[in-house]
Amino acid sequence: MPRIVTAYSNPLVKRVQALRDKRHRREEGMFIAEGLRILTEARETGRLPQVLFYAQASAHHPLVLALVRDVEAAGGEAIETTEAILAKLSGKDNPQSVVGAFATFDTDLTALDRNASPIWLVAERLRDPGNLGTILRTGDAVGAGGLILIGDCVDPFSTEAVRASMGALFTVPLVRASWSAFLPWLRAGPGQLVGLSLRTQSHYRTASYAAPTFLLTGNEAQGLPAELEAECDLLVKMPMLGKADSLNAAVATAVMAYEVLAHHAPAGSE
Amino acid sequence: MPRIVTAYSNPLVKRVQALRDKRHRREEGMFIAEGLRILTEARETGRLPQVLFYAQASAHHPLVLALVRDVEAAGGEAIETTEAILAKLSGKDNPQSVVGAFATFDTDLTALDRNASPIWLVAERLRDPGNLGTILRTGDAVGAGGLILIGDCVDPFSTEAVRASMGALFTVPLVRASWSAFLPWLRAGPGQLVGLSLRTQSHYRTASYAAPTFLLTGNEAQGLPAELEAECDLLVKMPMLGKADSLNAAVATAVMAYEVLAHHAPAGSE
Incomplete structure (x- = not known):
């Protein structure tokens, strides 16, 4: 009772x-x-x-x-x-x-089946709980295999992150790992690591994405460190037509995730 | 001094x-x-x-x-x-x-030149200041002509909205208007009103966008009211592969805005 x-x-x-x-x-x-x-x-x-x-x-x-x-x-x-x-x-x-x-719960990196989905989200030193929750929510929508949090990220179980995830915290597998644990795991099987960068000539719409694609999102203020960019298999850029040189981290992740989804599962195929 | x-x-x-x-x-x-x-x-x-x-x-x-x-x-x-x-x-x-x-400042609807940009953002009853600021930031990135706020939206000058806009509040023209003022203005010239909806078979990737495209975003919890959807020239849907049936409002706006941008200015043309 x-x-x-x-x-x-x-x-x-x-x-x-x-x-x-x-x-x-x-x-x-x-x-x-x-x-x-x-x-x-x-x-x-x-x-x-x-x-x-x-x-x-x-x-x-x-x-x-x-x-x-x-x-x-x-x-x-x-x-x-x-x-x-x-x-x-x-x-x-x-x-x-x-x-x-x-x-609280967590999935271990070694428990992931990378072939379970063509899209995976990876975020490094994410600081904003709303961004983290929103990225989980986007992960649910694009059918991502999971969200892998690298380094010192904001707590995914903070009330604000849980709220912004709109339930996706429960549906999208969540892994916390160090970069030095993630990279060898990634390289032990198929997986294309893709980063968003200003230092590339590859347009995100015309680049070639190979499944499983791991989309790497960097810290809100600093973006991806050069040493992480150097490990990417592909760096792409998005048009930035205004005064600013970056998008909100959750927004950039979502635009990229939907782009990769469209490449892996073109309109009409789903 | x-x-x-x-x-x-x-x-x-x-x-x-x-x-x-x-x-x-x-x-x-x-x-x-x-x-x-x-x-x-x-x-x-x-x-x-x-x-x-x-x-x-x-x-x-x-x-x-x-x-x-x-x-x-x-x-x-x-x-x-x-x-x-x-x-x-x-x-x-x-x-x-x-x-x-x-x-504080505002642009009047009648002062807008709709041909100044192929993309315009329109948001209705937006409640979250972070979303509003993030949409302004995205508007700057895609070169939107402006953000038109319809009805009872959160204050765009709230500290959180200004912060999330990362300066775009100063670079993207901002208009506040009622729906009953906006619609006649829109119909007095060229302009395709596009809404995101679950009640359509048009895939957002294969739909035809005509410039100037006005992207309409609805309230975070309720989406677009039926009477606003009915006024749209085009309703499109995005793949939702998970448990949830919606994206964060700022995320959905950004994915759509980059899609429309890619149609109006394909990769390699800018």
Whole structure:
């Protein structure tokens, strides 16, 4: 039976709320995801929150009932609560009807099947959680095999990254690896490493992409370091017709990912 | 001669800091932009801050000196200050070396020359300031004629939107209009209105785009209302191979904008 909690001072409320902080996420190995749609998507991929908070007003929604049932069957805790507590947990004035605390997860590089998809996303020293979540969301849309985070990236389990991923955190395999682990793994099989650069004459529309293509995105402020560019099999440039010399990192990744998708699966073939 | 201000209680510090709030921006008709690169870009397009704050440490930087000179020549005020006050003004722990308070601006719909560019961006009820700024940044990159904001969009002069635009707020003409003003203007001349939709069989890669193309982006959560879709000359769909049925609004706009750019100016022609 679900418990009913209405007090801010409840230890579980305090503990889940603390997961909005990176240090607590690391210590607990848990993170927050919100929203009925996203939690249902998580459930469909086999991931259930260890603690589920849901609004009294949505207690009879069939998807909430299904979540409560599955969470309790898996030994987790389902807690009916107030909108005020949901707002406190999510840090938003208009909170979603459900908030879940999940165990963090990761895929190991060696567990990836590079032939599972013609497109893979690789991001290096990404600093913005919104960009990271948005890249995951794009990865879902283009059917990417996964997102490989290289070096010191922002925490993919930060509340903002999870929110921006719109559920893709649960559907797109996520790997964290060092460059020195990634590169030998990549070179141990087929795989074209493609970087976006200003220092090339290859136009991104006319370049030749070979599956599996690994699209490498660099840090928002600094782009790709020269030593990473040097390891790329292909550097391409995009038209930059204005004053600026770069795009938002998530935008550049998406334009490239859709370009590669069009090469691997032309319009009409899907 | 620049003044030196080191007290939080200085009225000008308080007044500029208040511009981070929408109500104060509207009342004062002013907004904040930060960063030497962005303020220099603004200067090059002829826009100078009415009040310029700069760090003591960067007082001898040639671009800061140029800004101070031009701001004072235009009757504005240049103020040398501490890093702590710059942090307070920008709301960031590691502030930029310059923060400026500019007068807000707008272009009137009737002042646009639709033949000035083959691509125009139109966004309806956009809610996220990061998305708005990112769309401006993409608009700069694809050489868009401007961004036309329809209906109740987030404030393009919010600090987050200005930051995400990376200076494009100053280089891409910005228009705010109602749908009922925009549509007759559009129909009074050449212009293909293109919307992204799930309710079409036209693949975005093989569709025919006619310049000037007006790319219409809908609200983040709801997409385009049916009555706006009905006014489009062309609806296109993009492959969505995963679980989700939509992309981030700024991402979708960028993929479409680069697609239209490739049709109007194929690789090798620029």
